[in-house]
Amino acid sequence: MSKNQDKSETFPDRSRIHLQADCENCFGLCCAALPFAASSDFAIDKNAGQPCPNLQSDFRCGVHTSLRELGFRGCTVYDCFGAGQKVSQVTFGGQDWRQAPDTAKPMFEVFPIMRQLHELLWYLKEALTLQPAQPIHGELSLALEETERLTYLSPDSLMELDVAEHRAYVNSLLLRTSELVRAEARYQHEASPRRKKNYGRGADLIGAKLGGADLKGANLRGAYLIAADLKGADLRVADLIGADFRDADLSGADLTDSIFLTQAQLNAAKGDADTKLPSSLTRPTHWTSFGA
The missing domain is CATH 2.160.20.80 (E3 ubiquitin-protein ligase SopA)
Structure with missing residues (x-):
């Protein structure tokens, strides 16, 4: 997955290590919370909130080394950006949904919300390493801080969060970042300009x-x-x-x-x-x- 990629002295904390999936500290949330349908990516149908039959009692996948061969290619593609361990160990304080069944429904509902927030953190941290985007690094940093804050909300507050609105706000900054970075690339190669x-x-x-x-x-x-x-x-x-x-x-x-x-x-x-x-x-x- 990602490696520490510190490129900015102005904003020194660019590590994305906590945005890597850590299955050892997750309660198999991607295997239980999310639905999938029988297709070229999945061998079976599974409803949201229904644990995959391959999920073991220790929350590990029983066929992890053979997922593609057994028709579960979609599992090898999915990335939670570290949301699984955040929900398991922080939002729900290490209570697993098997030992505390009352946590299952809210945990499964919170997980995809947290995943979206962690994906935004991934993009924002990358944006802050891009020097052509320096003019908006201040705005990006504030967006990063706010997104980080949201990831520590209570389960109830997370479920009430308007994630779409926050994504739109962050995306507007990422689009500006993109325009600044690509504009500089075009300028640097204008000796042979091609639109x-x-x-x-x-x-x-x-x-x-x-x-x-x-x-x-x-x-x-x-x-x-x-x-x-x-x-x-x-x-x-x-x-x-x-x-x-x-x-x-x-x-x-x-x-x-x-x-x-x-x-x-x-x-x-x-x-x-x-x-x-x-x-x-x-x-x-x-x-x-x-x-x-």
Whole structure:
């Protein structure tokens, strides 16, 4: 997952270590709280609040090492950004839902809310490492502090929280961050200017043939890149927040310095040893077999 990536002396605490999933300190919340439907990602149907049959009494997954082979690819893609251990150990003070059944329903309801807040923390901490966004670092820092504060609310207060409103507020800052970062990238390479297409949120690029494409500094926020051919594409300084990379081929692509990319997006994609990644993310283990 992520590594400590301290880049700013003005805002020295840039560690995202607490935004990594720590299953040892979580009560299997992603395996119990969330629903999934039988599909290419999941072998069975499961309702929200219904523990997965593979969840063991110690809250560990009984088939963790064989999830993809058994049809649970979706489990290998999901990332809670550390929300699981936060809800388990902080919000509910270490009470697990099996020993304290009354906590099950509120815990399961709070978990997806906390996950959204932790995802925003991930993006905000990254934004504060980006020097071109220095003009709005003050606003970003305040948003980070407020988001952190919200993660420590009581279960009842979290369930009453208007997460959509807070996400919209943070997203406006992340969009400004993106514009500042990508504008500087364009300025630095204006000797050979090429206007980057602004695909925009929700662009339909499913199955698109973009092998070797120059997408440096492109806006791919929320783009549907499912099964897209991105082999050898230049995605440096591209805004990839929310882009859907399911089964996209990133073999040989350059994603160094791309912004707002997450481990979950990489886990959903295909790639190889030649795919260049940001230092804060790791190469998915299943890429080895794909690139072989």
